[in-house]
Amino acid sequence: MKARAVSFHPETGYFETGSGFSTRDAAHEIAPHSGDKHSGDKIEKRIGYSFASKPLLVEALTHRSALHVAQGGGRRSGRGGHKKSRPQKPKGRRSNERLEFIGDRVLGLLMAEKLLEQFPDEQEGDLGARHAYLVSRVVLARLARIIRLHEAILVAEHEEAAGVRNVENVQADAMEALLGAIYLDGGLSPVREVFRKLWDDVIGEHINPPKDPKTALQEWLLGRGKALPVYKLDHEEGPSHAPKFVISVAVDGLTGIGEASNKREAERLAAGHLLAQLVMVEGH
Structure with a gap:
């Protein structure tokens, strides 16, 4: 069977074949909302990498909210007889969470x-202190904004209206997912090139090793006559052999959040997250 030429249009989420537009490639139905035309193409140009498998790029850009589209179905309403809309997940579609998982590991290796x-x-x-900062959500989100990755994230209409693309964690997750997608698409060599292109300047900014985030936060607060931070365990989940701790620390209406497999590391991440926000606010 002769293969058909297929091109992806990120602004609509459609794939164009010789017979017109299709909402399905080999395994994906695309119906998300993007705020920028040809956003996938632009991201490829900015990072200097072209995907052989475009569905991987789409998956990396897909926020979980984009998987649930309102479709007719369910019981009829009482008076009008109209069917209620209910969110349904198109078959074969995935959010970027799985790619985020592998991207996190790839980033950790490349940074080390x-x-x-x-x-x-x-x-x-x-x-270790350098590594913790350079793979933090703050840095990931900063780099995502530099390449305008957040503009390409595919989200549901209600999330778009709520400004979810501007949420730091959403930007950071998309950056990790993008790295994971490049790794799966082309292997370690191309993702290493993209990583170094994005991170070299950030790494070069810190000639001296950064302090432990908890120590740095404490010194910052004491230097301004503020009380010492109090860390709060917000959530704990997972089996005993693989737990996950979510810890927060708040100052002046700002909150730092850290997630890790042990409380100490979660506190360090939370401290670093909060300190970055405090420094940014003070600088404005």
Whole structure:
């Protein structure tokens, strides 16, 4: 059977074949909402990588809200006899959460590799502090905004109206998912190139190793006559051999959140998240 040429149109989420537009490729139905025409093409140009498998790029850009589209069905309403709309998940569609999972691991490996190369005489503790900051949600979201990745995230209409693309965690998740998609599409070599293109300047900004986030936050607060931070365990889940802790710390109406497999690391992440916000607010 002769293969048909297929091109993806991110602004509509449709694939165009020789016979016109189709909402389905091999395994995807695309019906999300994007705020920018040809957003997928633009992202590829900005990162210097073209996907062989366009569905992977679509998946990396798909927020979980985009999976649930209002479709007719269910019971009839009492008076008008109209069917109620109910959210349904199109078969074969996936959000970017699975790609975020692998992207997080790929980023961790590439960052460790880069730091060992760039700081050959640095001890594990200092390397760890650098690593924790450079893979943090704050940095991920910052880089996502630099390449305007948030403009390409596919979301449901109600989430678009609520401004979900501007949420830091959503931007950070999409960045990790993008790295995961590149890895699955082309392997370690191309994702390493994209990683270094995006992160080299950020790594170069920090010649001296950063302090432990909890220590840095404490010093920042004491230096301004504020009380010491109080960390709160918000949530704990998972089996005993693989727990996940969600810890928060709040100051002046700002909240830092950290998620990790142990409380100490979750507190460090929460402190770093909060400190980045405090510094940003103070600088404005």
